[in-house]
Amino acid sequence: MLAVVPPTYNPSERRRHVGNVLLELIADEGLAGTNIRAVAERADCSVGAIQKYFRTKDDMLEFALQLVGERVEARLQSVDRTGTLVDVVRSWLLATLPLDAERRAEARIWAEFSVRAIGHRPYSAAAIAVDNDIRAALTEYLEEERRQGAVSADIETSTVADALIATSDGLALTMLYDEGREVEALAALDVVINRLLPLP
Amino acid sequence: MLAVVPPTYNPSERRRHVGNVLLELIADEGLAGTNIRAVAERADCSVGAIQKYFRTKDDMLEFALQLVGERVEARLQSVDRTGTLVDVVRSWLLATLPLDAERRAEARIWAEFSVRAIGHRPYSAAAIAVDNDIRAALTEYLEEERRQGAVSADIETSTVADALIATSDGLALTMLYDEGREVEALAALDVVINRLLPLP
Numbered sequence: 407m408l409a410v411v412p413p414t415y416n417p418s419e420r421r422r423h424v425g426n427v428l429l430e431l432i433a434d435e436g437l438a439g440t441n442i443r444a445v446a447e448r449a450d451c452s453v454g455a456i457q458k459y460f461r462t463k464d465d466m467l468e469f470a471l472q473l474v475g476e477r478v479e480a481r482l483q484s485v486d487r488t489g490t491l492v493d494v495v496r497s498w499l500l501a502t503l504p505l506d507a508e509r510r511a512e513a514r515i516w517a518e519f520s521v522r523a524i525g526h527r528p529y530s531a532a533a534i535a536v537d538n539d540i541r542a543a544l545t546e547y548l549e550e551e552r553r554q555g556a557v558s559a560d561i562e563t564s565t566v567a568d569a570l571i572a573t574s575d576g577l578a579l580t581m582l583y584d585e586g587r588e589v590e591a592l593a594a595l596d597v598v599i600n601r602l603l604p605l606p
Numbered sequence: 607m608l609a610v611v612p613p614t615y616n617p618s619e620r621r622r623h624v625g626n627v628l629l630e631l632i633a634d635e636g637l638a639g640t641n642i643r644a645v646a647e648r649a650d651c652s653v654g655a656i657q658k659y660f661r662t663k664d665d666m667l668e669f670a671l672q673l674v675g676e677r678v679e680a681r682l683q684s685v686d687r688t689g690t691l692v693d694v695v696r697s698w699l700l701a702t703l704p705l706d707a708e709r710r711a712e713a714r715i716w717a718e719f720s721v722r723a724i725g726h727r728p729y730s731a732a733a734i735a736v737d738n739d740i741r742a743a744l745t746e747y748l749e750e751e752r753r754q755g756a757v758s759a760d761i762e763t764s765t766v767a768d769a770l771i772a773t774s775d776g777l778a779l780t781m782l783y784d785e786g787r788e789v790e791a792l793a794a795l796d797v798v799i800n801r802l803l804p805l806p
Contacts, residue, residue: 434725435725436722436724436725436726514724517720517721517724518721520717520779520780520782520783521717521718521721521779522636523783524636524714524717524782524783525634525635525636525783526636529783530783530784533783533784534783534784537780537784562793562797564790565790565793565794565797566794566797568777568790568791568793568794569773569794569795569797569798571776572772572773572776572777572780572791572794573769573772573773573776573798574776575775575776575779575780576771576772576773576774576775576776576777576779577768577772577776579720579721579775579776579779580720580737580772580775582720582724583720583723583724583725583729583730583733583734584730584733584734584737590764590765590768591768591772593762593765593768594765594768594769594772595769597762597765597766597769597802598769598773598798598802601801601802602797602798602801
């Protein structure tokens with residue numbers, strides 16, 4: 407019986423398909439230029455089918471952010487942790503920088519969401535929760551490395567994690583509106599990583 | 607004759623008054639929640655008087671950005687340059703961080719503008735021009751300090767300027783939606799400044 411059901415009726419596959427189309431559209435047009443009808447057309451679905459996932463612009467942003475969270479988490483988990491401290495931290499931060507179409511879409515959604523979160527309690531609470539998760543994961547990794555002697559004792563690991571994430575966030579935003587600055591942005595990231603993570 | 611003209615008819619004073627009201631409103635409500643009527647009411651002017659400065663949301667953002675540019679430039683120029691390299695760079699970056707109502711308004715407008723600049727040529731060109739000015743000013747200062755022996759020769763000054771500005775931008779955005787992180791953000795900024803600007 408299952409074999410005759412078209413693959414698009416697999417709920418998780420359809421969700422992924424709709425999600426990919428939504429992220430592509432936001433990457434191309436921004437959230438302001440994305441609407442339910444355009445998503446339905448590009449996904450080759452009815453408007454009603456899309457409305458199962460989101461009904462309003464706010465719902466759309468929340469759905470997009472959830473997808474970004476899933477993607478970024480999967481990408482961070484796939485980072486090779488066998489290299490040096492500097493290599494691992496570098497790979498980790500690169501995983502979120504807008505260096506290809508997929509990460510560009512994700513970074514744009516995060517930037518749009520962050521700005522909308524200013525003075526808007528439910529969004530700011532969600533943004534702060536994401537920040538806390540990322541900071542905690544990076545701090546924990548730095549603490550582990552310190553126990554193994556790869557990070558000097560005079561470093562406050564959560565402060566270093568904050569600094570690394572802030573640098574990466576700042577570079578990401580610039581790279582989104584200035585696509586020509588990739589080389590300079592990566593050089594700036596390397597200076598910060600190399601100077602903040604000295605061997606003991 | 608001049609004495610009978612009420613002070614609000616001084617064009618530059620009225621422009622400053624309208625500008626202050628606009629920046630206050632954007633700081634409180636965001637650009638999405640700011641409109642011409644609300645500016646007119648708070649500035650105690652007619653809608654027509656406000657429309658001399660801007661007519662559309664895009665005009666409003668451009669006018670606000672111009673005011674922010676003037677304010678930030680004035681504040682940067684007033685930074686005391688007689689201290690150590692680290693002190694001067696720190697004061698310079700603090701001049702744009704959202705640490706009071708005025709800088710909060712400015713940082714919020716810059717964040718809204720940056721996100722709107724993604725994929726939008728006139729805005730991205732304006733944002734890139736602002737970035738270039740700031741980077742050039744900071745790089746020039748670092749080069750001067752290098753000539754006086756306060757910056758080591760192995761540092762690429764424009765890369766260090768990029769890194770410092772990116773860190774500051776990233777921290778500013780987080781501080782806008784998470785007002786409780788001021789202490790941690792300043793600690794992160796200090797770590798980056800102290801490690802990127804070592805004495806030779």
